Amino acid sequence: MNIDHLLRLEIEDAVAALFGQAAPVLQIQPTNQEFEGSHTLVCFPLTKLSKKGPEETGSVIGEKLVGNGKLVSKFNVVKGFLNLSISDEAWVKVLADMLATATYGQQAPNGKEIMVEYSSPNTNKPLHLGHLRNNFLGYSVAEIYRAVGYTVHKVQIINDRGIHICKSMAAWTLFGNGETPEGSGLKGDKLVGKYYVEFDKAYKAQVKELEGKGMTTEQAEKEAPIMKMAVDLLLKWEARDPETLKLWKMMNSWVYAGFDATYRRMGVDFEKLYYESDTYLLGKEEVMKGLAAGVFFRKDDGSVWVDLTGDGLDQKVLLRADGTSVYMTQDIGTAMLRFRDFPKIEGQVYTVGNEQEYHFKVLFLILGKLGYAWAKKCYHLSYGMVDLPSGKMKSREGTVVDxxxxxxxxxxxxxxxxxxxxxxxxxxxxxxxxxxxxxxxxxxxxxxxxxxxxxxxxxxxxxxxxxxxxxxxxxxxxxxxxxxxxxxxxxxxxxxxxxxxxxxxxxxxxxxxxxxxxxxxxxxxxxxxxxxxxxxxxxxxxxxxxxxxxxxxxxxxxxxxxxxxxxxxxxxxxxxxxxxxxxxxxxxxxxxxx
RNA sequence: GGUCCGGUAGCUCAACUGGAUAGAGCAUCAGCCUUCUAAGCUGACGGUUCCGAGUUCGACUCUCGGCCGGAUCACCA
Missing domain, CATH: 1.10.730.10 (Isoleucyl-tRNA Synthetase; Domain 1)
Incomplete structure (x- = not known):
């Protein structure tokens, strides 16, 4: 028994009977605490139909409803607001129905599927306060969709490759002395995070030293030995160098063990994990298809672009001149893969901070241009930062809340x-x-x-x-x-x-x-x-x-x-x-x- | 500079998407345990909804113009 619905129907009938015309969309709202009643009909919009003042319009409708003797037991009109009291008998019926429903609030399955992405951390640092907001939000939105009848798939994309993890790898190689989580008792993600910080320290020191020797800042940042080492590791990683891959796998496995413990305590879960190292090349294929279809265009240097000036945005690069992918390309690939894995999903929710709003706007536009209808059902669940009293969290200033x-x-x-x-x-x-x-x-x-x-x-x-x-x-x-x-x-x-x-x-x-x-x-x-x-x-x-x-x-x-x-x-x-x-x-x- | 988001009580947040006298919590003050758990309940205090115009029966909400804060506008992710 749905009171709101029944009441709406009854008022529509009453309005039609009284004023000889079908009612427009009725404004029914909860009654303010200070007045008697539970539902309030806003009468101003009905005065054109009734050709009466708002007060009288309300009274006439109220009398009619009480006269029906079903749902409404009492009414009062205050300044054009018709406050209605539902009979206690009806309320008790509502309660009885509620109690008879084993899972009150849970809707029957509606046959629709949706995917919710959340968490999606980098693998070089432990999770912090901002991730907590992300995880709790994403998890909860997924559960809410489940409650209203959807089949929900919770996923995340783990950003497991790139220069950031290579920095930790470089520092661990130089200063780690073979430290492992088992050996030192330090949680895996904390351990890897520690060497990320070590990298930063050493890097800064080296830059300063080189500057002292007369280099410009720009030169020094490029020439610092530890940075060259990290870049070298990245190149070796891309070349599938076995030693590098081994180190990379080992350090990532430490991080995952650490994340798992954190997720367990947070009480969040995932149906499937996507790894950027698996998906980062996939977008290329899609971009090439788009290029062939004339959705994208190639510049003289060989780079591939999308023109979004018609949508009020800029041109965006999708493939570099050397053919490597950028972030956007990877996200296109990941989206494709997900729809391949879960063909029935009608869309995706991306739980990502609001600093990436522009990115997702572009991503959804591109997916639409590629001809995917589901692009319209993709949603960027954008959330604001969690600030500290001192302002933003800054890892460099050690103000990150772990x-x-x-x-x-x-x-x-x-x-x-x-x-x-x-x-x-x-x-x-x-x-x-x-x-x-x-x-x-x-x-x-x-x-x-x-x-x-x-x-x-x-x-x-x-x-x-x-x-x-x-x-x-x-x-x-x-x-x-x-x-x-x-x-x-x-x-x-x-x-x-x-x-x-x-x-x-x-x-x-x-x-x-x-x-x-x-x-x-x-x-x-x-x-x-x-x-x-x-x-x-x-x-x-x-x-x-x-x-x-x-x-x-x-x-x-x-x-x-x-x-x-x-x-x-x-x-x-x-x-x-x-x-x-x-x-x-x-x-x-x-x-x-x- | 362009775009997007935000600005509500001392503080943290609401306000059913244009409705009634803008509500809670915290903090401060005053009450309620001889009856089901006082992590609770009741009351007081607290407001130019950033400012200024406009739209209309009616504006925290919509439009325009300012002010303040943030994000973004990378061949970074």
Whole structure:
């Protein structure tokens, strides 16, 4: 039973009957808290039809709706806004339907497939705060699409080749003394990252020295021995030199082991990994085809270009004069490969920072010019940077917030606060660990997801993320309290209570929560359409707020009337379920006690 | 300089895509544990929605012009 839909139909009928014309698209919105009712019809646009003022138009429609005696029980008109109260009987029916649906909010499969790319790090440095936002966003958008009925494929492209990894390789060869993660106990990605930093240090020193000997900066940067070594490694890599490949594979394997550990703790997963070393040549073929088809053109020096001046952009190079590919070429190749691997996907979502907006604009245009219809369904999920109070994160200034460190800090903070509140009585060490992990990561994920993705956001590591107020743990806590109640009532986790009794008169605080619960499916749709987990994060928060108001004011277990008690238990259980489902698409777990 | 994005309470963020008196949290202050978990609830304080025009019944939202911040405009990825 979908109240929004039924109400819309009923109002359309009423308008047609009253004014003799089909209604235009009706503006129906949730009623502001300060007025009575749950749905509000904006009457201004209807005055042309009714030939009456907005107030009177509202009254006439309201009377008609109440007269129908089905859905609407009461109405009031304030300044051209028709506020409608849905009958409690209808609301109880809504709740009953909700409880009868095993996976309320989860849509039936719609037969469509979509791919979501996220994470996609370079292999020369450990993951940091910016990657956390990327991973949590991408994972959540994928889960949201799954919830609205799509088959979703989560993938990433691992940027495993290029000068950056060669720099780490050079430094490790020179200064590593054979250090391995096993030998030194340093996590693989951290180890490789360490030598990337070593490279930078040595490089700078060498440049300075050469400058001292009279070279220009430009010359010195080219002539620094360690840089020449890195470039040499890159050339050898491209020439498939066995020694170089061996070193490259070894160091990359360390990085992957390190990343895996980080991903596991983050709670994200991937169906398939793409490696740039496998795909970087593929785009060429496609570019050559495009060239033959006249989509691209060749310049005198032999380089291949696309002309986007007709789209208000520039000309972009796709193949260098020496025939090697650029970034764009690789991305074309990767896209082709993915559609070959998953022919049914209708599009791709690329979770990549907003500094690459131009790149993706160009990529999608090119794919369209190549004649692929799915280019229109490709979306760049562009998100803003995470700033520190000191400004941007700068690896050179050592202000990068490491992903592993941050997760660890959040969890130990959560552990400290949990212990301080005396919540751990009667729990085993293992249970406490599981709980604090859930709380710490929940706080972090919620913090990063509640903000509109496209906005840049501020993260202050010194004042660690709060566990009170508009936070993940607040929502987790609301869930845990409900589960605690159900436990006391001897109900197990999976129980879905039927709504019993014939008491159709709801308390206002109960009705508020049911109204909120009924919005869950449409919120999921909004979130999918906008590619925004923030929609769900903010929705679940207001749901928890509404429920807590009810919980505070109205007894459940202590309610003497058994029908009412059963009703409130059922309705509390429904709330817990929606909280859990909503948090699940955010990638956040909820505990049964905390 | 061109293009794109952002600017909302002291701070961090919302505002159902043009609707009602712009809402939450944090912080500050004042209350609520002898009833289901106080990581909670109630109240107070806090606003020229960057500025200026325009569009209309109605603008944080749309248009134009400024101001501030960021990104981008590589044969880098």
């Amino acid at each position: 992903a592993d460190d941050l997760m660890e800090e959040m969890v130990s903070d959560a552990a400290a606060q949990t212990a301080e509140l005396g919540k751990t009585e009667g729990m085993s060490k293992e249970e406490v660990d599981t709980l604090t992990e859930m709380i710490g990561l929940g706080a972090l994920k919620y913090f990063l997801l509640k903000v509109d993705p496209k906005k840049r956001m501020l993260f202050d590591p010194s004042e660690s993320i709060s566990l009170q107020g508009h936070t993940g743990p607040f929502i987790q806590y609301t869930h845990a309290r409900i589960r605690g109640m159900l436990r006391k009532a001897n109900l197990t986790t999976g129980d879905r209570l039927p709504v019993t009794g014939d008491r159709w008169e709801l308390h206002e605080l109960e009705r508020n929560v049911i109204v909120r619960l009924s919005q869950f499916p449409s919120k999921l749709e909004d979130a999918a359409r906008e590619y925004s987990p923030a929609v769900i994060a903010n929705y679940i928060y207001t749901l928890a707020q509404d429920y807590n108001q009810f919980y505070q004011a109205i007894p459940v277990l202590n309610e003497p009337d058994s029908d009412r008690r059963a009703f409130r238990l059922a309705f509390s259980g429904a709330t817990a379920d929606v909280i859990r489902s909503g948090m699940r698409v955010l990638g956040i777990g909820v505990p049964d006690r905390m």
